[in-house]
């Protein structure tokens with residue numbers, strides 16, 4: 001017994017001496033942070049175990065809990081990787097725009113087994129080339145052509161909503177809509193895939209993210225082992241195999257089409273054509289699958305969840321919903337929504353922006369510092385990770401008076417000069433921001449306008465504070481919001 005205690009004590013001393021020796025620079029920095037050095041750093045997990053105190057093991061609950069008990073900024077150790085967690089707009093601006101902070105924060109490594117070769121996680125040098133290549137798929141001439149796609153898809157959804165009750169899982173419903181939009185708008189393989197197959201990929205994106213929590217909270221566990229042995233990992237392996245099978249089939253069909261019809265490689269290339277063509281380091285099959293899988297999830301979960309949050313907010317604020325309705329009727333009336341209508345849907349756009357302010361659907365972004373970075377008041381050491389909570393940044397009363405109020409007028413053209421750009425970054429900021437922002441806005445504007453002109457949206461909810469938020473990569477509410485879509489012509 002005494003020998004065991006001695007051995008445990010000895011190993012603990014060796015661990016901490018080694019820890020302090022290796023991390024001295026980060027420890028010194030962490031002492032300068034307002035909340036200093038607080039929860040004990042444990043072997044294998046660092047501070048990850050504090051997630052158990054926050055009531056729910058996910059990143060957003062953890063942030064909200066830490067904010068309540070400590071306040072931003074705070075230190076966090078993911079195993080022995082130091083993370084500086086902030087909501088400060090000035091520091092966020094420096095980090096997001098610094099040329100030595102382009103690579104992702106260390107916690108993204110947990111997602112490498114799915115997205116390692118995608119534009120999201122490739123290291124800086126490779127990323128620059130891919131970004132330059134893929135950005136051409138989001139140019140305005142391409143976006144113009146997608147307006148009719150989103151109009152038609154939203155009309156189909158409206159017909160569906162007229163005939164069925166909104167399913168209980170509203171996030172899944174809009175995720176399925178968004179993934180169809182992605183396949184139709186970005187890949188041209190929708191002709192070869194049934195709605196069921198496209199929606200299956202959308203469901204897999206949601207299910208995999210739910211299961212990934214268990215990998216993130218066990219930072220000591222190798223993803224390979226998790227995938228092979230743990231029930232959640234085994235499920236993820238199966239789900240990814242299924243989605244890969246669907247994507248491979250679509251890619252094969254598209255390749256055939258491109259070989260038969262060379263002019264498809266014309267000026268306007270969709271995302272999949274860009275993946276298959278030259279210019280992105282001639283991606284091999286696995287890399288193309290990772291790119292498609294990543295963009296499919298980046299495009300669908302974000303817009304899907306953002307649509308849900310917008311509809312929930314409009315259901316709580318009937319007077320704002322009426323203003324959106326009146327604008328849509330004035331600008332579009334009963335005709336098809338066209339690309340020319342979009343700039344005139346100013347209030348509708350403002351409502352979407354305000355919803356993204358209150359509910360940034362990708363709520364935490366992180367970068368790693370490749371060199372010492374001067375944050376103005378302190379220098380964050382090379383090798384640290386910096387994570388920014390967009391939820392807290394975008395509800396900071398310093399920038400947003402009455403921050404919890406849903407007030408789209410903040411984003412009307414006449415008020416936009418009052419907004420500090422770095423206090424609002426739902427699409428991230430700096431060189432590695434969201435490449436799909438213009439597309440997301442077109443899709444959401446067409447969808448919100450079309451849905452609001454056909455339905456009155458109501459719910460039993462009274463305030464946004466009723467919801468518990470949770471996130472792994474994207475954010476949703478823990479409880480399913482309960483919205484009713486009642487056809488306006490039947491009211």
Ligand code: HEM
Nearest residue numbers: 119120298299302303306362365426427428434435436440
């Ligand atoms: C409401 C909708 C959306 C939101 C809020 C959103 C948000 C974001 C954020 C915050 C990032 C950056 C993460 C970081 O800095 O680490 C990002 C990256 C990205 N997003 Fe989006 N996104 C949306 C829609 C889309 C759509 C529709 C697409 C594509 C069709 C897309 C494709 C991407 C890609 C490819 C990246 C990685 C860019 C790079 O690393 O260069 N996103 N998105």
